[in-house]
Amino acid sequence: MAAEPNLGLLCFYPYRALEGRIFAALAAAGFDDLTVAQGRVAARIGEHGTRLTELAEQAQVTKQTAGFLVDQLERAGYVRRVPDPTDGRARLVCFTERGLAVVAVARRVEAEVEAEWTAHLGEESTRALREALTRLREVTDPWR
Amino acid sequence: MAAEPNLGLLCFYPYRALEGRIFAALAAAGFDDLTVAQGRVAARIGEHGTRLTELAEQAQVTKQTAGFLVDQLERAGYVRRVPDPTDGRARLVCFTERGLAVVAVARRVEAEVEAEWTAHLGEESTRALREALTRLREVTDPWR
DNA sequence: TGACGATCGTCAGGCTCTCTGACGAAAATG
DNA sequence: CATTTTCGTCAGAGAGCCTGACGATCGTCA
Numbered sequence A, B: 001m002a003a004e005p006n007l008g009l010l011c012f013y014p015y016r017a018l019e020g021r022i023f024a025a026l027a028a029a030g031f032d033d034l035t036v037a038q039g040r041v042a043a044r045i046g047e048h049g050t051r052l053t054e055l056a057e058q059a060q061v062t063k064q065t066a067g068f069l070v071d072q073l074e075r076a077g078y079v080r081r082v083p084d085p086t087d088g089r090a091r092l093v094c095f096t097e098r099g100l101a102v103v104a105v106a107r108r109v110e111a112e113v114e115a116e117w118t119a120h121l122g123e124e125s126t127r128a129l130r131e132a133l134t135r136l137r138e139v140t141d142p143w144r
Numbered sequence C: 001t002g003a004c005g006a007t008c009g010t011c012a013g014g015c016t017c018t019c020t021g022a023c024g025a026a027a028a029t030g
Numbered sequence D: 001c002a003t004t005t006t007c008g009t010c011a012g013a014g015a016g017c018c019t020g021a022c023g024a025t026c027g028t029c030a
Helices: A007-028 A036-042 A052-059 A063-075 A097-121 A123-140 B007-028 B036-042 B052-059 B063-075 B097-121 B123-140
Strands: A079-083 A091-095 B079-083 B091-095
Touching (some): A007 A036, A007 A097, A007 B007, A007 B097, A036 A052, A052 A063, A097 A123, A097 B007, A123 B097, A123 B123, B007 B036, B007 B097, B036 B052, B036 B063, B052 B063, B052 B091, B063 B079, B097 B123
Antiparallel strands (some): A079 A091, B079 B091
8 A cells, every 4th residue: 555665665675585585595405395484483483492472472473373383394394392391381492403404594595685785785874774673673573 | 594683584573563553553444354465465556557467576476366365355345447448458456435545544654653763763864764775675676 | 461479367276374262281379 | 279371282264375277368570
């Protein structure tokens, strides 16, 4: 519903471009069974594992949906669920070796793309962009 | 697949926030039968109507998906299809009165949100943000 | 003018994603 | 302990999106 680009829509293009680049690279690296929905949940998994409920909240989907996607990731060997030592009800979703390999590829592409963007915008402008977006996150991201 | 926020992910938060605000406002205004997928297609409709194929390309979905969503929008009275006077094969998807009312609400919310963001970031930083994002679009948006 | 490939849009079928609702198990509360 | 909250799952349904195939129309070139 927009003809003239507003700030929100302008934000959308880089995000979509990065996501596209990451999934293209993953497919090229042989990880061609990953879907975008799975990736958005997997992207929230922390170093020491993350609870399903937390993944659902951060990805803004229901627990059921997050559980469904984690099931798929688990079946494909990217993550596993381990009991949470601090809470008998909960389990922590952790990356497997294969999952960490995916993360490594994604990180590499992120760095590549950022380098390209920096080359296009210039160092100073990129720094300002990152700073503005980081501050904007304070009022647009309910999670941290 | 990211722990430390990269530029692409940082772009995602404002976009998601704006989209959420717009749909909340639309629902509050009585337009509660619109879905996000419909909105993403409708957002690409130009002043004088736009072809289905073009909507599909810009929203990055298949023609079939775009046609399915336009069917829904048409049934709900938001758009209509008129013959393209310059091409007998094509039809132009145009907003109806009801559709234009939705656009008006969306525009108002966009302005509100941008004002809030400007208040948070400051005039100068916002201007720099918009300029950087606009230039970034040159390398991240295949469409214009 | 007529034949050919390209483009516009649709139909059919199936898979993925996401939701609402309800539920047992374990933890926190008091 | 009894109650309430939180964690995760099961079941069912619907929306979204895709691939493949198709008829109709356009543009081009012989």
